[in-house]
Amino acid sequence: MTIPFTQVYLDGSEQKYIQDCIKSKKIGGSGSYTNNCLTFLKDKFGFNNTILTPSCTDAIEMCSILLNFTPEDEIIIPSFSFVSCALPFELRGSKIVFADSCDDNPNIDASKIEELITPRTKAIFIIHYGGIACDLDKIISLCEKYDLYLIEDAAHSVDSYYKGKPLGSFGDMSVFSFHETKNISCGEGGLLILNDSSFYSRAEILRDKGTNRSAFFQGKVDKYNWVDVGSSFVQSDLLAALLYSQFLNLDVIQKKRIDVWNIYSEKLSVLNSKGICSTTKLTEHSTNNAHVFYLICRSLDERIKLAKYLKSFDITASFHYQSLHSSPYYSPKHDGRILINSDKFSNQLLRLPLYSDLSIQDAETISNHILKFYGL
Numbered sequence: 001m002t003i004p005f006t007q008v009y010l011d012g013s014e015q016k017y018i019q020d021c022i023k024s025k026k027i028g029g030s031g032s033y034t035n036n037c038l039t040f041l042k043d044k045f046g047f048n049n050t051i052l053t054p055s056c057t058d059a060i061e062m063c064s065i066l067l068n069f070t071p072e073d074e075i076i077i078p079s080f081s082f083v084s085c086a087l088p089f090e091l092r093g094s095k096i097v098f099a100d101s102c103d104d105n106p107n108i109d110a111s112k113i114e115e116l117i118t119p120r121t122k123a124i125f126i127i128h129y130g131g132i133a134c135d136l137d138k139i140i141s142l143c144e145k146y147d148l149y150l151i152e153d154a155a156h157s158v159d160s161y162y163k164g165k166p167l168g169s170f171g172d173m174s175v176f177s178f179h180e181t182k183n184i185s186c187g188e189g190g191l192l193i194l195n196d197s198s199f200y201s202r203a204e205i206l207r208d209k210g211t212n213r214s215a216f217f218q219g220k221v222d223k224y225n226w227v228d229v230g231s232s233f234v235q236s237d238l239l240a241a242l243l244y245s246q247f248l249n250l251d252v253i254q255k256k257r258i259d260v261w262n263i264y265s266e267k268l269s270v271l272n273s274k275g276i277c278s279t280t281k282l283t284e285h286s287t288n289n290a291h292v293f294y295l296i297c298r299s300l301d302e303r304i305k306l307a308k309y310l311k312s313f314d315i316t317a318s319f320h321y322q323s324l325h326s327s328p329y330y331s332p333k334h335d336g337r338i339l340i341n342s343d344k345f346s347n348q349l350l351r352l353p354l355y356s357d358l359s360i361q362d363a364e365t366i367s368n369h370i371l372k373f374y375g376l
């Protein structure tokens, strides 16, 4: 039997909401299902000033416009991250200063950020890799000390917490992804949270193609007009209907994923204890939302061999980000610093299949194959 790398949880209930949306003939943006999603996010996580977007990439682009990034500005971003994290700032001509990961987990190494700050630095961009929190206390204190914005990429982090507070509530602006690889998905989708509420009304304008359409529909102006830059950052209500059904299933989805994650963790802990390779490392004060389970192989060669070995049993395991500082596009612009941990995770990290419908039995089988590969 083929075991895919990832699969969206769909239990049929989503059809009811999608049908309902179709029947209403209101499938554009900012409709009732968008409102349902935003109300859910407020009730469950306390998120206010939220905007659904067609993707997380779009939400990050909105951050770059809201903070008026220009070629004069610099932003610090972990190199072990997705292109979407850097692209919007590159589009604005700003300088990207790539930061290294921690030695024992792929999050940005907070102890090495300060040396990258210059008078031109405008923001620090962080990613909670696999929904496991960065060292937020340290990063927030740096932002306060140097008067920098914090952009929090919580793309992986739905329903994960730091010191009891949901990830996504720490940045001046925070973003989530609902791409099909994420715990909660509507195929393609994103979320922007303006924890600094002063950005919210401009964010609505950016979303609505640079117009004050939203103020018009709220009766605040008598006609709507082109008032700023912007783009089409609106999510269709049809996708919001699917997203809403996912939110209603959040607890089921999370429980199933965590059960699978725990099997991997229990069965493969021997790899840690025998010093063969390390498995997903949780950080201090963070919960685990079971977004990823990964192994850090001893070399690129070993990772390739293990992935091939698993493939021979129709099991798909996958590497993740390739360091952005050494990408074909960015390497000529990079300042030459060696980011040893970022490269290590790029070469050695292998993600195991993880989705809510993966059976416990399959998770055990996958683990057994891995143990066998390592001669255990």
Ligand SMILES: Cc1ncc(COP(=O)(O)O)c(C=O)c1O
Pocket (backbone or CB within 6 Å): 055, 056, 057, 058, 081, 082, 084, 085, 127, 153, 155, 156, 176, 177, 178, 179, 188, 189, 190
């Ligand atoms: C950390 C991170 N940020 C942003 C994105 C972009 O998300 P989207 O595909 O919703 O644009 C991804 C994609 O996987 C990601 O991993």
